[in-house]
Each structure stands twice: as C-alpha cells, then as structure tokens.
Amino acid sequence: MSTTTTPTPAPDAGPTTDAAAHRPGAGTLVHAASSTGLRVLAAQALAQLPEAFRKLDPRHLWRSPVLFLVWCGSVLTTVVAVVDPSAFATWLAVWLWLTVLFGNLAEAVAEGRGKAQAASLRATRSDTVARLLDDTGATTSVPSTRLRVGDRVVVEAGEVIPGDGDVVEGIASVDESAITGESAPVIREAGGDRSAVTGGTTVLSDRIVVRITAAAGESFLDKMISLVEGTSRRRTPNEIALSILLVSLTLVFLAAVATLPPMADYAGAPQELVVLIALLVCLIPTTIGALLSAIGIAGMDRLVRVNVLAMSGRAVEAAGDVSTLLLDKTGTITYGNRQASAFLPAPGVTEEELRDAARLASLADQTPEGRSIVTLALSQGADDQDLPAGLDFVEFTAQTRMSGVDLADGTQIRKGASSAIAAWLGVDIDPRVIATVDDIARQGGTPLLIGSQGPGGESAALGVVHLKDVVKDGMADRFAQLRSMGIRTVMVTGDNALTARAIADEAGVDDFLAEATPEDKLDYIRKEQAGGRLVAMTGDGTNDAPALAAADVGVAMNSGTSAAKEAGNMVDLDSDPTKLIDIVEIGKQLLITRGALTTFSIANDIAKYFAIIPAMFVAAYPSLDALNVMGLATPRSAILSAVIFNALVIVALIPLALRGVRFRPAAATEVLRRNMLVFGLGGVLVPFVGIKLIDLLVSTIPGIG
C-alpha cells in the first residue's frame, strides 16, 4: 500500500539509520585507550605468554629475519655467559632473550584476540544435523560435514542452517546474530537479492529449502574462522616491501658491526663478542620487526570488530589507497525513503486546508512516506485529536495509483502522482499548480498532488505535498573530509539525472551515476581504473557481481546473494553501505601504523649510538666521553641500558600496534608533518630519556654499575 513511486525498503535492509550510529559499538574495545583497555591487554598478554615461549622455536622465527638475528645473538650471548660467566654477560643474555620473547608476545596477543573470536564462532559451527532433500521430496538426516555443493536441505523454524547456500524455496526469518552480532532477525527468501543464507545461523519461522553453495570446511564461517585466527594470513605486498627495506637495513648494520672488530683492534680497543652483539641488536630495527605481523593481524581484527570480513590483507591495504568511492544513494547517502517537507497549496486554498486534507488522506497510509506526511502536518499545527467519524480509507492500488479517504459527508480526498490525480479529477489543473509540481520534480523531489471531490461533484486540486529524499545528517561533512583525503565520492542511483543532480548537490558528492545499470557501474569502474585510480564499491545483488569483482575493494552486503559475496573481497556483516568509509580509514590506519613505527624504530638508533659507542671506545679514545651526553654511569651500564630500553620499547608499543595510530582525515602533508613530529622527532628524543632512566637503575646492579 505504497502511494509513491519509491520502492519501500524491505524490513531487513539493515540498520541503515545514521552514518555514525554503528561506530561507537564497533570499536569501543579497540579505541578506548583507557586504563581498563590496558588492563585487558595486560591480561591477554599474560595469557599468551606460553604461546610467546613456543614461538622461540627458530623454525618459526626464521620468517622474521630481524627477530631471527636477535635469536642468534641471544644463543651466542648465552654460550658466552655459560663459558665465561660474568654478571654483564648474564644480564645481557637475559635481556636479549626477553627482546625475542616480547616480539613473540606482540604477535601472540594479536593472534590471541582473533582466536578468541574464532572460538566463539566455532561453537556455532558444531555438529549440525542436516535434512537432505532428495528428488522424490523425501528427507534424510546427515551430519552437516557431509554436505556437498549442490545438495538441497530443508530447514524449519528452530533449526540451524547446516551450511552456506541460497534459498531456493520459501521465505523465513533468520537469526544471524551468530555471525553479525545483530539480534534483529532478517528475512531470507527464494529468488532476488536476499536469498543467501550462512551456515550456523538459525531459522526462526517458516520453512525454507536451501541449495548448498560451499562444501563443509570451505564455508563462510570456516573462512572467517581461519581469517580471524590469522592461520591463513599471507604477507601483503606493502608488508613485503617494508620487510625488504628492513632486511636491507639489518644487513647494513650487520656490515657496520661485523667490520668493527678489526677497526677496534687497530684503535687498541678490542671488543668483547657480547658487546658487539648488543650493539647489533640495538641497531637493527627490532621494534618494527617485532611488531610488523602484529600490526597486520590487528588491522584485520579491527575490520572484524566493525563487522567486516576481508578475504585478504591485500584488500585492506588497497582500501587505504582508494581514490574513488562508489556509494549507493539509497540507504547510504539518503535515509532511503522520501519524507514530506512542505505543503504547497493551490491558489485559493489555505495552507491549513491542504495540510488537514493531506493528513486525512494519509492517516491509514502506513508507508514511511504516508507517516511522514502525518508527522509534518502535526508539526505544523494540525490537531491530532480531531478525527471525524465515518471515515472510509481507500488503499493504494496499482490501477488507480492513488490512495485517500472518503469522508462521511461524501467528500473524497485522494493523494497520488499528479497525472493520476488529474485523471481522477477530470478537470484542468491550475497551471500554477502544474508549475509547482514541475518545480519540485526539477529539484529532485517527488510531488504528490492532493485533490478532492465534494459530494456535489465539484473537483479541485488542493495543492502539492513536497516529498524529499532526505540526505543523512553529516554526510556533506563526511564527503568533505574524504575529499581532503583525496577521495572522490560518486553517488550511484536509479533516479533520473535531474533528481540525481539535485541530491548530489545537496549531499556534496563529487559525481553521480544516474539511472545506473550494473553495466554502467562496471564501465565507470573500468574508466576510473584506466586512469590509475583504485575504486571501492558496495553491492548486494547478483547483477552487482561483475562490478564487485572489478572494483579494487568490493564490499558485498551480507544480506546479498552468494554470487555478490563471492565476487567481492570483503563482506559487511551489518549490510551497511556507509561502512565503506570506515574500511578506507582502517586501511589507512594500518599503513600509518607501519610507517610510524618504522620511523620510530630507526630514529631510536641515534640515542643508542650515543649510549654504546662512547662505552665501547672511551678506553682507547678518552675524548669520546664527550659523546656520553646522557652521562651514563659505566660503559657496561650504558650498553645494558640500551639493550633493556630496546626490549622494553617493544612492550610499550604493543598497545599502539594493536590499536593503530589514530587517524584523522587531513591533507597528506599535514598528516606527514604531524606523524614526523610525533614518531620521528619523538623517536629521536624518547630513548635519550628512557636509557638514562634505565641506567639509573641498572648502575645499582653489582658488577655492572
């Protein structure tokens, strides 16, 4: 019983209320850098300690060359400490092992968070019994693990859907909270774009037949489990490029330290092996080397926390590079339904008369549009108590294309599209009213004409109700932020160009695609990519699949079809298209965290040199004592303090690696300046203070100070 041309959104279109609405819940745990957050983290770290010890296995460490080198240094130092025992060598060995351990801990904690999520997911997967449907219509019970692609199963109210598939028969409400965390049930029905169901979710009502589309072990849930666990994690292109830089730096430092003994001998200051190992460990980029994989895992984790599943880390990285966003108008940019915004009376009719007539005609109209007319009328002073008796409501039909009410006195009031009302009235409509109608259409709105026929047959157009596609609050600001980050937003809509332009102007998007067919989307993506731009889009229908596959970041709605989900490289469990913007921010945050910690790690080396070099050579060249700007107590305490700082800084940065460096949208130069100051300059200065403080403690140790 819709009165307008806009299709009514289905009840399960998702919680598409406000761009910001899903954010607080999404990241509370990760974003809260409060003491509770740290306490939780400390508990997690403690729990993962055994895992960190297990990771001391060199076969595991080999994958991280930097940590592997530290491991080798720890073994050598331990040997020295055993063969030629001294307090210094023992302390060094202990702290070198702790350096490796802390690095492992970072990774273990990041993985542990995923594992906790995976465990709760796995609980839902456990042994479902499937009722397999054969060609005769009979059902047999089989374990869900035996299901193969193409099998058809029957699921009824109260039963768990045994595997991923498409509904081929029936309609049901399904509780998907196991996957999405969203408790409101959603409708799944055969055909159309809402046919996909996920294994592990529960049917609440009715009966459906599901054709299985993923074999056991390859289902969505299985993929999700292995993704959040990090077991299927492969290093992303940027991570590999950064590793190459880190390995090269490590080799340079290895050359610098390995060639030092002959130089030191020549200078008459031969160096102990353990001191050289300490110098090497302090110089090589252990901080970023230890935290690199944790940053990657945590990035995926942050996506999972906003209920988005990325099928690969590559997609998350690509999200940071996106320069064009294709956003569906309905539900993303606008609220998805049109709302009354003004009553425009015909000449000779007062606004009150039109208002009351429109309200009466809409009282029985339960569509959002109808309700919005009532709401507007009330807000403009209509009296909601005064209901005349004997009302006879006329529902919308496709034939009449109008709805309305017949009053007790025989007066008929109708509202509908202007052509329908004009035909019904059977009289020429005042050209000024026609002008108003055209004007509204030109602005992208929907004009609803209100007409009445009195008992005597006298017909008149009372005026026009302006229905508007209302742009969500704050969208224009959000798009402006995106623009400052260099991201163009493109609105995709089925509306005509006129309507699309009006909404595009109001929302502040950079471009729009009107009357868009799936082919248009695909063409647009190809065109953007030919210019070297990376494109992100959301989609849910099977006909979106080619465009989703072509887009660099294709986010499929969980409510969409399996074809769409297969084609995209991310799935949004909340089916909220605005989330694309969050995904871009998470992608950027991931890269920023890597860059910031790399910078910090390298900048740290300067202070470590000022601690270790004078300590090594002050005996041969007393003048080098001038470099001991921190005034460290003894050469041994200086070297040990640098090593301890080097190990502790890893622990100190674990929260940052997991949480990610805070990202505020701004122009690139501004972001760079800020991060250079914080992590570059900060990275130079912090260790001077840190090493000095540690030295104050260390110098009290007998045999060191």
Added chain:
Amino acid sequence: MSDTLAGLVSIAALVALLALAYRPLGDYMAAVYSSDRHLRAERLVYRLTGVDPRAEQSARSYAVSVVGFSLVGVVLLMAMQLAQAHLPFSRDLPGVPFWMSFNTAASFVANTNWQSYAGESTLGFTVQMAGLAVQNFASAAVGMAVAVALIRGFTRARTGNLGNFWVDLTRGTLRILLPIAAVGAVLLMAGGVVQTFSDTPMDTLAGHGQVLTGGPVASQEAIKELGTNGGGFFNSNSAHPFENPNGYTNLLEVLLILLIPVCLTRTLGTLVGNRRQGLAVLAAMGVLFAVSLAAVTAAEVGARSQAAQAAGAAMEGKETRFGEWASALFAVATTGTSTGAVNASHDSLTPTGGGMVLLNMMFGEVTPGGVGSGVYGMLVLAIVAVFIAGLMVGRTPEFLGKKIGARQMTYVATYMLVTPALVLVGTGVAIALGSTSDALGNPGGHGFSEVLYAYTSGANNNGSAFGGITVTSDFFQITIGLAMLLGRLVPIVLVLLLAGSLAEQGRVPTTAGTLPTHKPVFVTLLVGVVVVFTALTYFPALSLGPIAEALA
C-alpha cells in the same frame, strides 16, 4: 678586502652564476635527451658504429650496454697503459705496472679518477688525452644517460623501454659535454692554465736549471671538473699552479664542478613536467651542501684563532693563493659531487673539516652529486623517503605517479646496501692486515681516517685522496679498483632495473591524498633520511677516526 668578505663574495658569485645557468642549461639538457632530431655528426657516429638510433632498449638491454661499454673501456685503457712504451708522445715513459693500470682504468671508467700514480711522471700525452680524457667524457655521459633513463622510468607508462643508451651517450658527449668543456678550456687558458705540448726549462731563484712539465692541461682541466671526474694532469691536481693558477680559475673550476649536477635537477623537473619537483631535489642537495660548507669553512677558518696558529695552523696543506675559504669551498664542492679534484690536501684539513668532507662522500655523492649519478642517487634516496612518508600518510607509497612496491624496494634496498658494504668491508679488511700500518702516513685515529677515506672515496666514485696513505701495493690497487668498479656498475644496473620496473607501470593520478613531494616537509624528510641513514651506517667507523680526533 678581508678574507671573510672575499670568501662570502666568491660564494655569492658562484650561487649567482649557477642560478643564471639553471634554467637555460637545465632545459637545454632536457631538450637534448627528448629531441627526435639527430645532428649530422651524430648520424655519422651511428653509421660508423652500426647503431640504429631509433631502436628502443629495455632496461636489461640498456644495462647490458652500459656495463659492456664500461668493461670494454677498462680493457682498452689497461692496454694503452701497459703498451705505453710503444705509443707516440709518451715522453719516453715506460709501461704502467699491471695492477696500477687496472686500478687506473677502473678509476677513470667509473668516473672516480682515483689516482694511485703521479700524473705527470707516469703517463704520457697519448694515454692522458686518448685514454683518460676520452673516459672523462664517456664516463660523465654514461652517468647522465643513466639519470635520464631513470627519469624516463617515471615519465613513461606501460612500456619496458628506457630509450637508447648509445644515442644518449652520443648526445650527452657531443651536445652537452664537448661544447661546455671547450668554452671552459678557453676560459681556463685565459685565466692562465697552460695548454702546450712541451716542457718549459727555466732557471730557479737558486740559479739551478729546472724543467717544468707542461702539457695539454687546460683542455683536460675543463672536462676534469665539468664531468665531475677529478683526475688531475699533475699529481698535485688543482693545487698545481699550472692547473689552477689563481682565485679566478679556482672559482671557475668550482663552477664547472657544480654546473651540470645542479642544472640536471632542472632537467628532472622539466622532463617529469613538475619544475617544483626539480627544485625540491635541488633544495635537499643544497641544504646538505650549505651545512657542509659552513661546517668545513668554520672548522678551517676557526683553527686560525687558536694557539696552534703560530705553527701555521690550518694553512698546512693549503695553497696561500687560495686560503681557507677557497680551499674549504673547493673541498666541499669536490667531495659533494664525486669529483675528487683537490686544491688542498684533505689530509691536512682540521679533524672536523676532514670528517665533514668524508661525510659528504658517505652521503652517497648526492650533494649535489656526480654528473648524472647525483640525480639518480638522490632519486633513489627520495624513494626511500617516499616509502616511509607514504606509509605515514596512509597510502601505499607512490613517487612521481609510480607505485613503490616490493620490486622497486628490492632494487632500492640493494642499492642502499652496495656502497656501505664496499666501504666497510674494504676498510675492515685493509685495517686488519698488518701490512697496512706500514702504508699509513699517520698513527692512531688519523691513520684510520686515511684508510676509511680511501675506500669511501673509491666505492662512492669520488676519487679524491686524503693523502698520507701509500696505495701502490697490489692489495690496495686491486681492492680499491674493485670498490670503484663495483661501486659504479652495481648501483647503475640496479637503477636501470628500477627504471624499467617503473616504466612498466601505469601512472597513478595525483589526488589530495597523494603526498606532495615538492613541499618543504618532504624536503626535510629527504634530508633527514640521507643524514640518518648515513650517520647510522658510518657512526662506529667515524667515531674511531674523525670524531675521536675532533673531540680530542
């Protein structure tokens, strides 16, 4: 005019002259390398050598050409030296010892011009003019060709081709180096630099007869500086009055040294279609140059005020006709450009001054660096800076419209590794040998600096000598020779492969999210990357030499 005023005026004059030449020469060089026309002389060269000037080369083919051309150059130059006794105009000098000839050949082909021989008493006119001078042109043209190939990597899209090495080599020589060198030679002659084919007998003040070696010095001198070569006709290089007689020729030589490296940044900006990018690269080079110049000048001039002045102080090893200011300027220009010519003994610089010129070379010769090598060296460092900066702004890094991925970083990271490894391993091995201490002119930290300087100079293709160290033993001839050759060719091959991988990519459009690489923030970061990377690599070694000395 006081020394200070004179020093400042000559620096101002130098900057003004470079500023004057910047646009026209930079744009001219851009036009040379992008023009479709061939000069008649060039067509003749192509016909004689059988080169198809329209053929394009892939990165691999370009690299093979560069390496092949260089190795053939080494062989030819060695042959000429070994057979010197049989060559005309050799002033009856004998053939050069085998490893010395290898060292010298490697040195001139690698644009290093490290001289383990004494110029006038080892090599006759034929080897000097037909051998060394030819390589002075050729090695400089190679450097420019590689720089242009890298720039093409940025400007081209979806092609593996980088141009034609033989065309670039010919054009660089005929259209850029020869004309400027000719003008330079005439200006030098006008300033009093000799250009003869005979020696000059004369009577000394003491009444004895003496023969002063003459030769085609001015023509050699011009390309020696212009091509950032640095190999002097005479053993004492630009300190010799026949090579560099007065303040005017001194300034002219510094100008010639800096001319092409500075103006190539304009060429870069013009070719990539973003002039401010060229200025940004120049700014990074200029900041490092200015700081270095200020430090060396302050160290050299400042030493005068101390008690040691009575003993000659910082004038030891400097020519009185130049003084501290001009010596410092020359030293910074020559070490910042991989030239290696000297007008003063770097061994005798103050510890701070000597350490600073050493650091100039350790930067990787990018302030503003050798002809061509300065630009490609700085671009490689800029890629490192872009990689870190790109991450910090939340995008996978891109530079001049090209993505910097794993493949690019592999080439860049290896490039960054080569020279430090050669310097450190060379120094480490040399200092470990017992025989080395006999070759050193000084004990302690200063002696160590001499060895460190030798390998730094060789691997970075500078060629200047700290002096003090005797490098004629086979060990030094071979290891420094290899350091020069590997320090030249390995980075070049990596740069060309990098260029090829960039040229294969499409172009990424610039958006507001793209990190602008022509703004002061980025220049600051680039300077920071150069300084921090160098400091971290060499701090231990430097602390045992110049730093220990300077703090003493």
